Amino acid sequence: MIYPRIIAHRCGGALAPENTLAGLRLAARLGCRGVEFDAMLAADGVPVLIHDETLERTTSGRGDVAAMSSAQLVQLDAGRRHHPSFAGESVPTLEAALRLCAELGLWANVEIKPSAGQDLATGDAVARHAAAASGRIVLSSFSPEALGAAAAEAPQLRRALLVEAIPADWRERMLASGALALHASARALHAEEAQAVRAAGFPLACYTVNRRDDAERLFAQGVVAVFSDRPDLWQGSEM
């Protein structure tokens, strides 16, 4: 699996509203080659880009994402809470986000982010949409059930297992979910674990890294990529 070194977190990092098309455009303008975003199901089963199960933190809406249709969600404002200059930016569908990534030439890591109890349905729907899109796509999830459902729906798509600290049984867990890469928290990473994952031949990517010196330290340990809220720190250099 080929990874860009710097992956803009939640579309465009901290300089644009998270999980929005504006974030994708910003990432491309900064020179990013890769982006990560979160996909969750609306009430009608359509995947949309959002991180939280509830709407309040990032949008003009209230309540649960899973209680609203995709038609309702795309009407919400997902920009103003970040900054008034982004007012009118909507909650995008996964389909729209993947289309824009393909247009912009962005490698995309779609994190399958199920609402409670929606693991299988979310893995299935996200994989179906990703399989229908063009472009370079990697699916990931903290949910092994969601990854399994994605594998059943679109076995040809590459998958990564998301973890916080690397668990002792990381290899078994990757095998069980058919993952070809591991995405782990940088904060909880130990050099020996990084080395073991790399020695087994699996790419290891780390979130969320917002300083260049931290990223360099991780690259020196064999980490292939970092998810960052600050892709601007690398502007003008190879990402």
Ligand code: G3P
């Ligand atoms: O996929 C890496 C990272 O996005 C996982 O954490 O909470 O930002 O989705 P979170």
Ligand code: MG
């Ligand atoms: Mg994420």
